[in-house]
Amino acid sequence: GTHVAQICLFLLTENGFFPASLLQSSPPRRAREAEREPGDEIERRGDYAIIDLDLARYERIARRFDAEREERTGFLKAGIATHDAGFNALIDRIERVAEASRAPILLSGETGVGKTQLARRIHALKAERGQSSKTFVEVNCATLRGDQAMSTLFGHERGAFTGATAKRRGLLQNAHGGVLFLDEIGELGLDEQAMLLTAIEDKRFVPLGGERPIESDFQLIAGTNRDLNVSVREGRFREDLLARLCLWHFRLPSLRERLADLEPNLDFELERFARQTGRRVVFASDARLAFVRFATSSGARWSHNFRDLGAAVVRMATLAPGGRIRRVEVDDEIARLRATWGDDEPSSSTLRGLLGDAVDELDLFDRVQLEAVVEVCRASDSLSDAGRRLFDKSLARRTSKNDADRLRKYLARFGLEWSVLRAED
Template identity: 50%
Template sequence: MRNVVIGFLGSQLDMGRRHGWRPTVALCQVDGFPVDRLELLYDVKFSRLAHTVRRDIAGISPDTEVLLREMNMEDPWDFEEVYTKLYDFARTYGFDEDRERYHIHLTTGTHVGQICWFLLSESRHIPAALIQTGPPRGEDSTGTFDLIDLDLSRYDALQQRFDQQTREYGNLLKGGIETRNRTYNDLIERIEQVAGISDAPILLQGESGTGKSELAERIYELKLQKRRVKGRLVSVNCATLKGTSAIPTLFGQRRSHTGQPGTERAGLLREADGGVLFLDEVDRLGLDEQAMLLHALETGRYYPLGSDSEVTSRFQVIAGATGDLAMLAGEGAFRPDLLSRLNLWTFTLPALRERPEDMEANLKYELARAERTLGTRVGFNADAAEAWLRFARAADTPWPGNFRDFSGAILRLCTLAPRGRITRAQVDNETETLKRRWRTSERDLDARLIAEVTQDLIDPFDVPQLANVIRVCRSSATISDAGRRLFAVSRESRSTRNDADRLRKYLARFGLSWSELRS
């Protein structure tokens, strides 16, 4: 395959003013790299030098064909002009990669020209490797020669380093926990890709206790490492922003609003300038605050309470939500325009019960955290660890509080461990305590849920079943979908499978209808 080299004429270097070394001529003297054709781009002002270089190459390398291509530049340091002319050159060249191997000689030309060569080769507008030459280092040397191929797949060490860095970022987002759940790991991988290159808002959804706050902190650390932000992380739980204190807490307050000294406040948005603002439980934010927040997100400006002039603050946003923001927007409890601004990148964290394969890794993590909190080493007896993991992974273990329940249980076990060892008896006692708490809480939640839709008295036997039906109906798009979910097992043994009709009849027993539950 023929070697073809494309490059600029060196208007200074090819005159030989640097130790007599002429890079374009020397390129054709490199042992083991025959130049079959040299495409030399030159300005008409240096026409005599170009013809001299061609004549000298013919003397030392008669097999090298030298083609002189006139390319005049009004300003060889003007990026737009240089890039446009090289782009037009590449577009009309007619590369034949089946017969020729192309190279770009970077040594000659301005720095702007070198940058343009790199961009065009990296984007494959010019399918070429890069050549960098240098002056001789010894008496018998014709100079240095380095071939740079931009196909990184050929550089295993570099590729491995990039892969290692990606793993490190993913490990950061996972808090050092070696998770195995595919859904969670895929989610973390996508967050790493988005947070590392985008400044757009990120919305973290999931049940309470799934780790949204911790993940927000890790996303901030990732952005800090990748130099996406310089400021600090400012966190606020929107559920605590109530009444007249909500707006000054977020947007600040001037002394003129009350006239009393000591009442001025900078506001959290101002504190987040240049950094990240984490709005936890953003679904609990009031409508007035939502409107002001939307304006601040879109313009970077807002009015502190009592101020006649706008304040500027540029920050990135991570929002956490437990509720369904789309449903809340449909009910008028959340602004659709703010939702559109926040949900460009939405990530839903899976519940702990959906990640049984991660229980052991999370147990090690929580055990190490409890040891740091208590200042002492604690371990599980073998039978105790087996019993705990069996309970934690069981399909009927609901983990309604997710990691809050899990972490609290491990801390209690470590605190009460005799001589630093957690026993089987302790685990059995803790699991019974958790079950008892969950049953009590579930009964209370079921009763409150049923009270929302009917004032009729319901037999205790029917309460948990009816509550589950209500939850399924509210989370299903259609009555048929809800019926299929509720009768998934029994429908297989029936000759007719009108699940929607069965669900209507069940609801009618309690004086309820599909439309009432959905409204």
Template identity: 50%
Template sequence: MKNVVIGFLGTQLDMGKKRRWKPTLSLVSHDHFKVDRLEILFDMRFNRLAKRVQREIKEASPDTEVLLQQLDLNDPWDFQEVYGKLFDFARSYGFDDDRERYHVHLTTGTHVAQICWFLLTESRHVPAHLIQTGPPGPEEETPKFDVIDLDLSRYNALQQRFDQLSREHSDQLKGGIKTRNLAYNDLIDRVELVTSNSDEPILLLGETGTGKTELAERIHSLKLDRRRIKGRLVHVNCATLNGPDAMATLFGQRRSYLGAAGTERSGLLREADGGLLFLDDVDELNPNMQSVLLHAIETGRFYPLGSDHEISSRFHLIAGANRDLRSLTALGHFRQDLLARLNTWSFTLPALRTRPEDIEANLLHELGRCERDLGTHVGFNANARENYLDFAKDPATRWPGNFRDFSSSIRRLCTLAPRGRITRPMVITEIQTLQADWKSAQSNDDFKLVADVMGDAVSDVDPFDLVQLAQVIRICRNSSSLSAAGRTLFAVSRSKRKTQNDADRLRKYLGKFDLEWGAI
């Protein structure tokens, strides 16, 4: 195959005034690299120099075909002009990869031209390798010559360094825990990409205890490392924003609002300026605060209480929620426009019970944390460890509080461990404690939920029916209509029926307990 080299005329270096070495001429001085055709891009203002370089190359290498390609540039340092004209040149060139091997000479031309060449070759608009040349060293006779192929495996090491950095960032988001669940690891990889490349809001969804707060803290640390923010993390529990001080807590308050000394407040949004604002349980905000918050997120400006002037605060935003915001929006409990603003990037953290392969890694993590807090080494006896892991990974173990339950369980075992050893009887006692707590909590939750709807009539409901009815009520309250609730409740059996009247089926079920959709 023929070697074809394309490059700019060196308007300074190719004159050879500062040193004898001329980069374009040096291309044909290497025995190991034969140049069959050399195409020199030149501006008409340097036509005489281009002709001279053409003659010099013909004298040094008679077999090299030298073509002069006129490419006039009004401003060789204007990126838009240089890239546009090189792009047009590449589009009209007519590359023949089967017969010719193309190279781009990077040494000549402005820095802008070099960047444009690199972008065009990397994107394969110019299917070429890159050539770098340089003058010979003090004790060398041959000029320097290096061919760079952006696809060569020799540059795998560079890519591996970037991949390693990306893995380190993902490990940082996982708290250093060596997780093996593929879905979770993929989710963290996506979070890492978004955190490193986007400043748009992030919405973290998932059951309570799935690690939303910890992930928000790690995202803040990663953004600091990547220099995307400079400020601190401000954690706001929206469930606590109620009562007369709620607006002042979030948006601040001028002293003139109450007229008493010491009543002025900067507000949490102002404190998050330049940093990251984490709105935990954002679904607990009342409609009025949702409206003011939306304006603050979109504009970076808001009015403190008692102020006639807006103040500014620019922050990265993470919002967390345990409930389905779509369902809340359908029921009118959450603003659609606020959800749309928060939902640019949405990630649902999986429950602990869906990640059995990560239980052991998290167990080691919790043991390490307990050791640091308690100041003593703690470990499981072999049979105790096996017993606990079997329980923890069992599909019947629901872990309703997810990592909160799991972390508390390990801490209890570590605190009570005699001489730092967790025994099998201790594990059995802990398992019994967890199961009793979960059963009691579930029973109480179901009873309270049904009693909220039926009042004293709940005493007439059998325990068998109580569990089912409570689940039906939960789904109804999270559904926009009777039909939507029916589709969810009868998702399996409805596919086997010739007629699918889900609303009527649900209405009849509720009728058994003298209940109606409106009452729920």
């Protein structure tokens, strides 16, 4: 039975209303379909236990429920032992919502933060608990255009438009009883948004070119890397649809915001490489230290988040001789990543030309400030001219007017000299 039913039976029996003992049975422990490997045997023997109504032992039941919840949240995290407290709390909330609600869920975040994988695992969790069928339908809305968008989502009747020679079922109809995941929902046109809102609220819709409504009861999970509030203000997204989606809105943080979880995810990517290729690869200790130092530095942009990390691991592991990633593979990969991200951050390229790898050791505060100072210096005729530009607001309040000396000392903190900056012009 449900947890509520179990607690009610417990209280009724414990207070003598039922002359009975409580027998707790459990099904065979088996791997979820999403975790099971081909050829794995299914354990078919269940288990049972008589619940002791001694209140001193009731805590064991509560601990079992807590353990089951931890197992479910671990599944949503793909088994990765994450350390970031904010992310762990977020996943715990998502697990509670997935268990208790069939309302739409909106997952937002940058490209590559794991929205699609999380949506699939939410569905697998609900399917295991009997809260959803095994049907999981997904589509990237950025691939849908014109009549194709309407037809793909809602289906069409024969002759609905030029080329519609046969009737077609839409994805919403296919998702009946299960979960529909619409990634990049902000790319949908306004007409499709209006029909989707009707389908969510009324659980029915009319196919393109049709007259009779089709019923479909599904749970919607939507993903976006946009700020949909901005899209609403720009007239590109319906405010009423956003209000419906935002009942449960979870923003997934970027890899840059979860640097405490970089090493567990690094190990996860190595394990995934081993499963996919049959080759187990490890880091040499100095190589791992160098990669982690770079990966957690301010110079690591991780523009595509975990996709970038996964691709980096695949490249290093593929090129590693004897299943061991050496410092040379790490150095080559760091150079590749910097080149990939370089066009997005020209000012950082300037600092790298001046400081080399030392730029990775700078705090974001110091790096941004130094970038601005270097830019002013290169646009100035002399050290004194640069000093006057940089300290112009405080000049009248200070007794010391030697701005050139103040600037010289600031640059020296980073091992820079005026002559070096001018030589770079």
